[in-house]
Amino acid sequence: MHSYPVSYRQLLRLAINAQRTQTSKASYATIQSLRKAPPVELDDIPSDxxxxxxxxxxxxxxxxxxxxxxSFSPRPRVPATVPQPSDDSIPTSEVRTEPSLVTEQPKVNSLVxxxxxxxxxxxxxxxxxxxxxxxxxxxxxxxxxxxxxxxxxxxxxxxxxxxxxxxxxxxxxxxxxxxxxxxxxxxxxxxxxxxxxxxxxxxxxxxxxxxxxxxxxxxxxxxxxxxxxxxxxxxxxxxxxxxxxxxxxxxxxxxxxxxxxxxxxxxxxxxxxxxxxxxxxxxxxxxxxxxxxxxxxxxxxxxxxxxxxxxxxxxxxxxxxxxxxxxxxxxxxxxxxxxxxxxxxxxxxxxxxxxxxxxxxxxxxxxxxxxxxxxxxxxxxxxxxxxxxxxxxxxxxxxxxxxxxxxxxxRGLPIRVVRSVEDIDRNKMNALLEQSFQRTLEETDFYDRLNHTLDFVIIAGDYAGAAIVTNEPSSDLSQPISYLDKFAVLPSHQGDGTVDFLWVALHDESYGLGHPFSANPNGGKEGQGEGRDLVWRSRANNPVNKWYFERSSGHVRMGDWVLFWCDAEKRLKQEQARRGRAGLSYVEDWEGGRLASWIDVVQKIPSSWRK
Incomplete structure (x- = not known):
């Protein structure tokens, strides 16, 4: 017997009991039934x-x-209040009640x-x-x-x-x-x-x-x-x-x-x-x-x-x-x-x-x-x-x-790309980041750092979501590291497609650049340019990491953190073509030393939150 997750067990119970609701409905007549259609064979009815x-x-x-x-669960009901003795001096254990005439039913999970x-x-x-x-x-x-x-x-x-x-x-x-x-x-x-x-x-x-x-x-x-x-x-x-x-x-x-x-x-x-x-x-x-x-x-x-x-x-x-x-x-x-x-x-x-x-x-x-x-x-x-x-x-x-x-x-949201800190509405950005991360932003230090490192910001709607990408200098690499500093969506927009819309725009503007399928109208480069590796970090206990694992090219543990990256797709495709049928090895020559450089730079990036 397989053990399914809770949500599966709940849906299974729904499936098993759904047929019962059909039998309790009143009789009816339609034009079809008035035409004296042949009786329905039980084998024709889909099984549970x-x-x-x-x-x-x-x-x-x-x-x-x-x-x-x-959408489908019953609306919450206001619990009935039980009258309490007016004399506060009476201990609860001494309050007598009549035995209930109703047989107590086993408790059922409200979600089920x-x-x-x-x-x-x-x-x-x-x-x-x-x-x-x-x-x-x-x-x-x-x-x-x-x-x-x-x-x-x-x-x-x-x-x-x-x-x-x-x-x-x-x-x-x-x-x-x-x-x-x-x-x-x-x-x-x-x-x-x-x-x-x-x-x-x-x-x-x-x-x-x-x-x-x-x-x-x-x-x-x-x-x-x-x-x-x-x-x-x-x-x-x-x-x-x-x-x-x-x-x-x-x-x-x-x-x-x-x-x-x-x-x-x-x-x-x-x-x-x-x-x-x-x-x-x-x-x-x-x-x-x-x-x-x-x-x-x-x-x-x-x-x-x-x-x-x-x-x-x-x-x-x-x-x-x-x-x-x-x-x-x-x-x-x-x-x-x-x-x-x-x-x-x-x-x-x-x-x-x-x-x-x-x-x-x-x-x-x-x-x-x-x-x-x-x-x-x-x-x-x-x-x-x-x-x-x-x-x-x-x-x-x-x-x-x-x-x-x-x-x-x-219905979606408009997507736009800005490249200057002056074009960011700080009040709305602060509200987005603090509601998404449930922490207080160290505003002055955060924007001072962006003034020196900002590459671009992708904004969904009226700051319903945002992706902030910075250029982090590295002494070991020929060009700065493209770093995903913040990826945030308002709780009210989680589950309405905003997360996917935002990540697709991030792909098109960073590691997906140079491909025809990145030429989407998001106000940015629209597919023109050379893609760059995108790097970011996340707490090891972040529940979103499963989502990141599926979208990243790789990851490496850094103590309490996990470093993720997405390879520039155009360069990766060129390397695959160069090697032909030999395929890619676990670590390619062109990858040598980059992980150590990324870890060294990312570990030094200061926190954006108040302690």
């Missing part, structure tokens, strides 16, 4: 083992799963209890971009059922890329696709409701302000009353499946682009969710299992997969920072991809539109029907299947990185 394996493949640690617990019974159920907007074969549809439906067991209920909009608007019988084909999907969901144990009427209205919402040029507003809108069919389905424990229809000015139902429907629903559901959360009625409903209308995820399931990346030879982007990368992605999109990934850019624009309405913690994921099981890992961790900040060479050789690897999309 499949569900458990899907969770285990997420490979989530307790730290990774924190966003999931924060919260995920076994996910009180807060959230919604996801799902674009099903078909057509799909029956086998593909079965696979996707099984994934939707698994997500529902974990507390994420899908609101599905069906699109068929092979049937264009205006074609004869196009509406009938869409309706047939919806009924096939409803049938598949019910076959795999879910309850689904086809919502065949229009839930959005054509055109922009009356009275909306002028839209910025870089924002694509949906050509549809919705009012609270339009969401009644969706709300009704969710409250009944059913997955609503919706066609891309809208009401025009003559109240006729017309087919429109599915992206416009999804964009309108994202805005309308966020507004409805925020209105409900402010009412006392909703607080009571939360405790009874009410579904939160505010979308937690946007999921785009298609036949193409994620957004192809020029930096990965056409393999998908792993993580996209919309704020700083969307324009660059469009500019570097190869012409050949317009045939193999016809809707990648329009789906990227859809993600930008929806995430602008959704909460900052929300994300979008673009995934092939072949990788639907990865949606579970994304739900639990809210992170990409493979970290985008891992070394590029490792990603290229990693079997997990395939044409079907999903692309995770976050």
């Amino acid at each position: 083992n499949d569900f458990i394996l899907s969770i285990l493949r997420a490979n989530a640690s307790s730290r990774d799963a924190k966003p999931y617990f924060a 209890e919260s995920i076994i019974d996910p009180v807060i159920r959230r919604t996801a907007l799902v674009k099903m971009q078909g057509p799909f074969t029956q086998v593909q549809l079965d696979s996707i439906a099984r994934g939707m059922v698994y997500l529902e067991k974990l507390g994420l209920v899908s609101v599905i909009i069906v699109e068929n890329d092979d049937i264009h608007r205006g074609e004869q019988d196009s509406r009938n084909v869409i309706v047939e696709d919806i009924m096939r999907l409803v049938s598949c969901l019910e076959k795999h144990g879910a309850r689904a409701r086809p919502v065949l009427g229009a839930v959005v209205r054509l055109g922009p919402r009356p009275g909306d302000p002028e839209i910025p040029q870089d924002f694509i507003s949906p050509e549809a809108h919705t009012f609270p009353s339009d969401l009644v069919p969706i709300r009704s389905a969710l409250q009944s424990g059913e997955i609503p499946v919706i066609p891309p229809f809208a009401l025009d000015s003559f109240c006729r139902s017309v087919r429109i682009d599915a992206n416009d429907v999804i964009g309108a629903l994202a805005r309308g559901m966020v507004e409805a969710g925020s209105q409900n959360s402010s009412s006392s009625v909703n607080r009571i409903a939360d405790a009874s299992g009410e579904v939160d209308l505010t979308p937690l995820r946007l999921m785009i399931i298609n036949r193409e997969g994620g957004v192809p990346s020029y930096a990965r030879n056409g393999f998908p982007h792993l993580l996209i920072n919309l704020d700083s990368e969307s324009k660059h992605i469009r500019e570097t999109f190869h012409e050949s991809w317009r045939h193999t990934h016809k809707t990648a850019l329009s789906n990227l624009a859809l993600a930008k539109t929806c995430l602008s309405y959704m909460p900052p913690t929300s994300s979008a994921v673009m995934v092939s029907h072949r990788s639907q099981s990865s949606l579970i890992g994304n739900l639990i961790t809210n992170r990409p299947a493979v970290s985008s900040s891992l070394p590029h060479a490792l990603l290229q050789g990693n079997r997990k990185l395939t044409p079907h690897t999903p692309t995770l999309i976050r």
Whole structure:
């Protein structure tokens, strides 16, 4: 019997008990059931083992799963106060109480209890971009059922890329696709409701302000009353499946682009969710299992997969920072991809539109029907299947990185590079460093040192994160050591992608310089120049060291410290080519003496903190 980490045991208990919640729901009727479909065979319902394996493949640690617990665990309750004797002179041991008539229950860990019974159920907007074969549809439906067991209920909009608007019988084909999907969901144990009427209205919402040029507003809108069919389905424990229809000015139902429907629903559901959360009625409903209308995820399931990346030879982007990368992605999109990934850019624009309405913690994921099981890992961790900040060479050789690897999309933050101490907002930088390290900065000494040694600072957003790199003189080496003095992210932004966005920018500006895939628009050198070895140190007991181990070329112990480094990738590649098939030895000639020099310099760098 294997001993899994705590988070695995908790998720296993959730998986085993999730099926039980399905049997306690009231009977229902949908159009599918009214058509007298044949009874569902028990063998067609996915087993608990499949569900458990899907969770285990997420490979989530307790730290990774924190966003999931924060979203789906019940809100903390105020403990009831026990009346105390008014006479303070009575010792506690002398207070008599009547024996309880209630049998004492064994204590259960609150975290385990919260995920076994996910009180807060959230919604996801799902674009099903078909057509799909029956086998593909079965696979996707099984994934939707698994997500529902974990507390994420899908609101599905069906699109068929092979049937264009205006074609004869196009509406009938869409309706047939919806009924096939409803049938598949019910076959795999879910309850689904086809919502065949229009839930959005054509055109922009009356009275909306002028839209910025870089924002694509949906050509549809919705009012609270339009969401009644969706709300009704969710409250009944059913997955609503919706066609891309809208009401025009003559109240006729017309087919429109599915992206416009999804964009309108994202805005309308966020507004409805925020209105409900402010009412006392909703607080009571939360405790009874009410579904939160505010979308937690946007999921785009298609036949193409994620957004192809020029930096990965056409393999998908792993993580996209919309704020700083969307324009660059469009500019570097190869012409050949317009045939193999016809809707990648329009789906990227859809993600930008929806995430602008959704909460900052929300994300979008673009995934092939072949990788639907990865949606579970994304739900639990809210992170990409493979970290985008891992070394590029490792990603290229990693079997997990395939044409079907999903692309995770976050609203993100702007990234900029500054090279002068005068360009640093000291108040904001001090707050960032002190909150991140939980220590008090020795401000005067710290900035005096930067005045002499600063190379550059990478700043994410409004000082949500920063990487400070200095040039440390060395008498043994021909050039100064490139030293990562500080790498900090505000606690409120840990887990939202800022760490990866910041490290990728650090890679592009230091040890990754000179490679085409480092030409990202971060306000720095944009790939032009020669890469340099990057060196930094960390306390030996720092819990972040595991993350550093995965991203560094090597490390060496220095007493209470660990010295990490990343080799300049361009030079490392040249050395590998020079040696050919002989490979690299443990310590190359060009590495001789550099570790001793690094250790000597790094050990002399003074602390930045007050004692």
